[in-house]
Structure formats: C-alpha cells, structure tokens
Amino acid sequence: MTSIGILGAGRVGTRLAGRLAAAGHQVVLGSRSPQERTAAPPEDVGSPRISHADQQTAARTADVVINATPGDSSLERLGGLRAELAGKILVDVSNATRDADGLPGELCYPGGSLAERLQAALPDTRVVKTLNTMVFTVMTAPESLATPPTVFVSGDDAHAKRAVTRLLGDLGWQPAWIEDLGDIGTARATEAMILVVPHVLRRHGFRPFAVSLTR
Numbered sequence: 067m068t069s070i071g072i073l074g075a076g077r078v079g080t081r082l083a084g085r086l087a088a089a090g091h092q093v094v095l096g097s098r099s100p101q102e103r104t105a106a107p108p109e110d111v112g113s114p115r116i117s118h119a120d121q122q123t124a125a126r127t128a129d130v131v132i133n134a135t136p137g138d139s140s141l142e143r144l145g146g147l148r149a150e151l152a153g154k155i156l157v158d159v160s161n162a163t164r165d166a167d168g169l170p171g172e173l174c175y176p177g178g179s180l181a182e183r184l185q186a187a188l189p190d191t192r193v194v195k196t197l198n199t200m201v202f203t204v205m206t207a208p209e210s211l212a213t214p215p216t217v218f219v220s221g222d223d224a225h226a227k228r229a230v231t232r233l234l235g236d237l238g239w240q241p242a243w244i245e246d247l248g249d250i251g252t253a254r255a256t257e258a259m260i261l262v263v264p265h266v267l268r269r270h271g272f273r274p275f276a277v278s279l280t281r
Contacts, residue, residue: 071128073121078202079134085206087115089236096124125150137162137180145187152190155226159197161260169264181253194221194230195253200276208238215276219246220253
C-alpha cells in the first residue's frame with residue numbers, strides 16, 4: 067500500500083482516487099478550498115480509503131503526489147508547495163494549454179513542457195510525466211478500448227519511474243502498454259500530442275481514445 071496525495075479534486079483527480087483506493091492504496095484528495103471539495107464529482111463517494119484535505123496537507127502527508135490540477139496553473143500552484151513536495155515523487159498527468167471554446171488550445175510552453183518546468187521549480191522532487199496522452203476516462207480503464215493503448219513515462223529518476231510504473235499497473239495498464247521514453251525532456255513530445263485532441267473531439271464527439279504505439 068502506498069499513501070497517495072492527489073492535487074485537484076475534479077473529474078481526473080476523483081477517477082484516479084477511486085481506482086487507486088480500490089487497488090488498496092490510501093488516498094488523500096487535495097482541494098484548494100471547501101467549495102472545490104463540495105463541487106467534486108461523486109466517483110469517490112463511500113470509499114473508506116479516500117479522505118479529503120487541503121492541498122498542502124495532501125502533499126505533505128503522502129509518499130507519492132499526483133498533479134491533477136489544470137495545467138495552465140500547475141506551475142504556480144505547485145511552486146508554492148516546494149517544501150511539502152521535497153523528497154516526494156510527483157506524478158504529473160496535466161497538459162498545459164490555453165483553452166479555446168472549452169477544448170485544449172495552444173501549448174503554454176511551446177518548445178518545452180510543463181513537466182520540465184515543474185522539475186526545475188522543484189529540484190528536491192522527482193517528477194514523472196505520464197497519463198497525459200488520452201481522454202481522462204482511459205486513465206483508469208485502458209482495457210475499455212478496442213485497441214490496446216500506450217501510456218508514456220518520462221522522468222530523470224529511474225526509481226521514481228519504477229514506482230510510477232507499479233501504480234500504472236494498479237490502474238489497469240499492462241506492462242506491454244507502458245513505454246519509458248527516457249528523461250524528463252522527453253515529456254515535451256507527449257505534451258505536444260494534446261494538439262491533436264480538439265480536432266478528434268470536434269470530428270467524432272466525446273468518445274474515449276488514446277495514443278497507441280503499434281509495432
């Protein structure tokens with residue numbers, strides 16, 4: 067069992083919390099305000115393994131922290147948690163874009179990535195980028211797609227990536243579906259994949275999909 071803090075109590079955070087709690091982990095959902103906590107989706111209702119707290123507490127008390135905050139404000143939010151995140155593994159699942167009409171728009175960090183910025187701002191934290199190349203429903207149900215999807219992993223610390231890979235297994239990701247791309251710099255490639263999402267959604271509507279690497 068791992069103690070997991072999730073920063074962000076929206077639909078991504080609560081879905082991850084529910085699946086990780088079902089796998090036996092203790093999860094703290096971190097919200098910025100009581101109003102945000104009240105407005106959270108109901109996926110986590112009734113699980114004794116899920117508790118709620120402010121984001122400082124969620125980060126401080128967890129072994130592994132997941133960033134499920136909006137990517138365009140993640141750097142500012144998490145930069146204020148440098149002390150709480152020191153020595154922790156930070157799993158970044160967000161994409162930093164300037165939204166347009168409710169869909170992802172331009173990248174906030176063209177030529178770079180949110181994950182790289184987070185690693186630079188949090189030098190005592192081991193950042194791992196993953197789960198950002200799919201519609202959020204696939205994060206916790208990869209088996210729901212007709213074609214096996216791929217989840218990419220980027221990070222500088224090999225131990226941290228192994229720990230995150232085990233958590234991906236708890237979310238339903240089979241080893242053959244997990245692709246370690248290398249250091250944190252490779253996250254700029256996976257973050258750029260978000261640019262295709264609005265075009266797919268406009269053409270086909272909101273249907274679950276993910277990037278798949280086939281050989």
